[in-house]
Amino acid sequence: MPLYLIKRMISMLYVLIGVTIIVFLMIHLIPGDTAQTLLGGEATKASLDALRHKMGLDQPLIIQYFIWIKQVITGNLGYSYSLHINISHLLFPRFLNTLVLTIASLLLSILIGVGLGFFSGLKKNTVIDKILSALSVFGASMPVFWIALMLMWLFAIQLRLLPVSGMYNLRGNGGFADLLMHLILPTIATSLVSIAVISQMTRNVVSDVVNKDYINYYQSFGLSHYQLNMKHILRNSLPPVINIIGLQVGYILGGALFSEIVFNWPGVGLAIYTAINSKDYPMIQAGVLFIALSFVLVNFVVDILNIVVNPKLRDSNK
Known part of the structure; x- marks a missing residue:
């Protein structure tokens, strides 16, 4: 190791x-x-x-x-x-704002994507599985900026349920609740495609693991559905799912850039967009470097998680 x-x-x-x-x-x-x-x-x-x-x-x-x-x-x-x-004085706080949006989008992608994919994999070839698979294909085909614009039009302009711009209400107290309200639409827009991809990948892996001989072996011991699903099926499905989640972090970072522009979220993406319009090359260079380095570091962390989760990889890398 x-x-x-x-x-x-x-x-x-x-x-x-x-x-x-x-x-x-x-x-x-x-x-x-x-x-x-x-x-x-x-x-x-x-x-x-x-x-x-x-x-x-x-x-x-x-x-x-x-x-x-x-x-x-x-x-x-x-x-x-x-x-x-x-640039450092501007980008470091902006990067923290991008990190807030990215982490929120990643958590939502993991919770919903893995949950739906796991359920769909257990119900392979049923009506529920086919509906969820169709929704995954539809979700994966939609560009982030279009999703962001549609969410803004529906929930912010038509229904007026959620704020349309920024991180905080300028007339509010700037508290955590205000941040969460402003975070909802950008998070959904950024994570929707990743939810679809993670869901479909999880579904494929789980449906494959369910048919393994060792699952039938454990099933013969009369384990409860919870023990069988959580301890054996989900655990053996995690390594490839973690890999696809790691790859989706890069996509989420890229999607966050579009969401920041649409929702005026004060992150690195909005800073890069402003710099492009003003032809501020040093700012563009620094912003792109931030995003690229983040993607490399995330992939490194994903590799380490794979070693921790998968005993076979752990043994082969001793």
Whole structure:
């Protein structure tokens, strides 16, 4: 197990290096002059040269990369030339807001997705199973931004049951209850597709485990349905389900970006969207890096959970 962790951390380090290179090149290989874009068409040559020097754009690309990496390691993500603020001071609080939305969406996806999929897998080929499978296919085919707009139109505009924008009511006390009310629609919009995917995957795994010989063996001992379902069927179904949940975290993070834009949720996604509109390249670069690093770290945690849950993997990685 310790050896596996060391190998996994080394491979994760390679992935992180690759992520930083891709994120860096993604911005620096955009056609056009960054300094000219930031200062506008009427900027003087002197002001352009001064900004290029300040941003390090007059250095070779490889030198720019290592300067940027050094800054990132020390927590300095650069300076936003559209908002005139240190990016770290803006993005870290925004990332916490995105984390709130992501965790809420993930919990909802796990609770409903695994629950419906487990029930559907136990009732394979029944009417209930077919209805739930059809709903899963329908849910998985809907884009997040469309779901968000439909939820906003129905519950916020037509029924006026839930708030339409932000994290808190500006005229309220900003308490936990207010946050929960604002969290409902973005969470549903972000998690609906993942609920469908997790549900369908769980259903397939559970229906396969139910037909295993060892389940029939345990059944012959007269175990209760609860013991058989929870202790043997669900436990043996968890490893592949955990894998798909880990992959869905990345999708949920991506979906959260769309939900943040639609519902004006003050997270990293809204910050990236604002930066794109204002052509604030350092902010775009830092925001994308945040999302990419989060996805890599989540996959690492999922691998560790798989080792903990699955004894076979634990034994093979001793």
